[in-house]
Amino acid sequence: MQLSNGLIKFDFDDATGSLCKIKDLKTGKEYLHDPRGWRLVKLIAPTAEHSSRPLFSHLSGAPQIEKKSGTLTIIFPHVRDGGKPTGISMKVKVQLAAGSPEAIFTLELRNDGPDTVQEVWFPWVGGHHMKFGDKRETITTSWNSSNFSTMFPTKRTHTFSRSHQKMGFADQKLLPMMDLSDKDGGLSYIRYDNKPSYKNLVFTNESNDYINMCMTWAWASRPFLKTGQSWMSAEFGVGVHQGDWHATADRLRKYKEKWWQPSGMPPSLREKIGLYHVQFSEFSGKRVHEFEALPDMARDCLKYGVADICMWEIAAQLYYRPDNGGFWEMPPEQLASLQRALAETRRLGCHVGAWVNFRLITECARLWKEMEAYAIRSVYGRPITESYPGSVECALSFDGTSLLERQGHRLCQGSDGFRKYALDLVERTMGLGFSTLFIDQANEPQSCLAENHGHKTPEEARVKTYEWLGEATRRVHELCSEAYTVGELPDLYNTQSIDLWWEWGWRGGSGINVFRYVIPEMIPCWCIDENERDVLSKAFATGSLLAIATRDMTGKLSDEPALAQHIARLAKMRKATAPFVSHGRFLDNRGLNVENGDAYVFASDAGLAVTMANGKAVQKTLKITITPEETGFVPAGKGLLHTEGAAPIPISPTRRGGKWSLEVKVPAYGTATWTMERRNKIKKV
Structure with a gap:
């Protein structure tokens, strides 16, 4: 059965209902040539005998297929397990509107069987054949840009249960999009959902070797559908384009603009250079600095244009405390010292934030008795553990220190009891004199199956998790007009709740350009120290704030003079270019070509900017060519x-055929920005 509209055509196998071909009718390019991987739906419905029993649409007999106008309906009245009915039925709808290069897939499940449907893979797209070593195609997600040849096998020789032929991206840091492109165009694969939910992205190789690969991919959802219940999936877009990953990102961004709301961050946050991070105590409990040192650290930072400090203190990280103490519990004289230091630092004009973990607790903590009822529960009713013993001196550091195991647990942030606990802790922390708040692990990757937490479903718990994060941010804003929150592990949904986003792996390919392009309102915070000079200019050029540290997060900024002076130059440059860059929209490389370095385009009410970065230890001449019309703006003049x-x-660029070109000498590890004032907007892009 086929579904087509003149731009794109989908073929479905009449015998199994599987999607077996996608064709771009503009270019004639076809996808999914390998029948070994043709798929549509996979369910996981465990039984008493099988903890993760899989059920497959293509092994459930011939479906009923109906076609009406631009909609194809595929009905599986009896999902089967080895030929036996399970009591589960499925209805897949594929809607293809006239003039659209993208079809919308939805799945409706009905469970009249005895077993809970825990997980759903849908739409499961497969049969993409490729040879190992072929790197002409690129897979782009907000985790990274890669290709199947570098992704598979995932664990060579780990052949049990085909674990070497499957990999997934967790929904932490994962925007709900994937793009598969080569130089001639590609496929877009998007989950359209305006509320947070479990949404892992999974890939499999359905062949039996590493050379002739048969790739599949699917969004994994967790409905936990019980007997007598029905479930409707989110909408999923599968389409074609003739560009690169930006075409897929444009589709997601257009959808996001209908409902996404910014966090309400103070505008001044965008013009800051970053935050100085320093440990006052290590995770093992070792004291690194006394609180009295804070004002001197602030004076040191202010000399280089840094007016924000983030304090790492074990009293705010309960899951690391080697004793059973609670948050901010310390001798009275030490607490008084902290408050005096915070007050003096604020008088100097420097904001100080506390790094606080709200979601983790250990059984050794005195608060465990009070909070045990709110621990996340598994399908077996057991608390789900997550431990970080905290030793940095042992041979294997964090993961190998099982002798220090204290049974760490995840608290359900969607529980009514947690909300009060967390918001009370926000008040207590800010009441000490902090003016900003860093929420460690501002996400929850696991589903909570507890039935006494006040959430009707695990998905509702996720919604409530992001609601309390938003409440915390609003409270911080109320306490100080210039205050803000920082979070770790961004996604499409929690970026509405928190102002600034730290991520350890921005350097390692964690999709900073994808995040900035899809959510230009968000601000990343890129980890930088004296050993990261080669990416410092790139971090700045993407519009990111800097999470600055020296001497393994124990020193002053001035301990590394070259880094400190570099930061000072960048702080001045950020202020000078703020109307164009800090308050602009990140367009990545739209209309831009660059040689010998990195460069990015920003568009704002002020005009157009091209930011440039040289990650080399020697001066480089970057060759920049931009087509202003492709960015949606016509500059008023030549620019600065x-x-x-x-x-x-x-500066006077060379103009030829609508293209503006120039060569810029950028210093070692340095950056430059070309700003062009706005003349008029010519189109929305």
């Missing part, structure tokens, strides 16, 4: 060139 450490100068 801002180079760090120098005054801005007028």
Whole structure:
């Protein structure tokens, strides 16, 4: 059976209902050539004998297929397990609107069987054949850009249960999109959902070797559908385009603009250079600095344009405390010292934030008795553990210190009891004199199956998790107009709840350009120290704030003079270019070509900017060519060139055929920005 509209065509196998071909009718390019991987739906419905029993649409007999106008309906009246009915039925709808290069897939499940449907893979797209070593295609997610040849096998020789032929991206840091493209175009694969939910992205190789691969991919949902219940999936877009990953990202961004709301961050946050991070105590409990040192650290930072400090203190990280103490519990004289230091630092004009973990607790903590009832529960009713013993001196550090195991647990952030606990802790923390708040692990990757937490479903718990994060941010804003929150592990939904987003792996390919392009309102915070000079300019050029540290997060900024002076130059440059960059929209490389470095485009009410970065230890000449019309703006004039450490100068690009070109000498590890004032907007892009 086929579904087509002149732009795209889908073929479905009449015998199994599986999606077996996608064709771009503009280019004639076809996808899914390998029948070994043709799929549509996979369910996981465990039994007493099988903890993860899989059920497959293509092994459930011939479906009923109906076609009406632009909609195809595929009905599986009896999902089967080895030929035996399970009591589960499925209805898949594929809607293809006229003039759209993308079809919308939905799945409706009905469970009249005895077993809970825990997980659903849908739409399961497969049969993409490729040879190992072929790197012409790129897979882009907000985790990274890669290709199947580098992804598979995932664990060579780990052949049990085909674990070497499957990999997944957790929904932490995962925007709900995947793109598969080569130089001629590609496929878009998007989950359209305006509320947080479990949404892992899974890939499998359905062949039996590593050379002739048969790739599949699917969004994994967790409905936990019990006997007598029905479930409707989110909408999923499967489409074609003639560009690269930006075409897929544009579709997600257009959808997101209908409902996504910003966190309400203070505008001044965008113009900051970043935060200085320092440990006052290590995770093992070892004291690194006394609180009295804080004002001197602030004076040191202010000399280099850094007016924000993030304090790492074990009293705010209960899951690391080697004793059974609670949050901010310490001798009275030490607590008084902290409050005096915070007050003096604020008088100096420096904000101080506390790094606080709200979601983890250990059984050794005195608060465990009070909070045990709110621990996340598994399908077996057991608390789900997550431990970080905290030793940094042992041979295997965190993961190998089982001798220090204290049974760490995840608290259900969707429980009514947790909300009060968390918001009370926000008040207590801010009441000490902190003006910003860092929420460690501002996400929850696991589903909670507890039935006494006040959430009707595990998905409702996720919604409530992000609600309390938003409440915390609003409270911080109320306490100080310039205050803000910082979070770890961003996604499409919690970026509405928190102002600034730390991620350890921005350097390692964690999709900072994808996040910035899809959610230009969000601000990333990129980890930088004296050993990261080669990416410092790139972090700045993407519009990111910097999470700055020296001497393994124990020193002053001035302990590393080259880094400190570099930060000072960038702080001045950020202020000078703020109307164009900090308050602009990140367009990545739209209309741009660059040689010998990295460069990005920003568009704002002020005009157009091209930020440039040289990650090399020697001066480089970057060759920049931009087509302003492709960005949606026509600049009013030639523009100014801002180079760090120098005054801005007028610049005259070479113009030819609508393209503007120039060559810029960018200093070692340095950055430059070309700003062009706005003349008029010519189109929305």
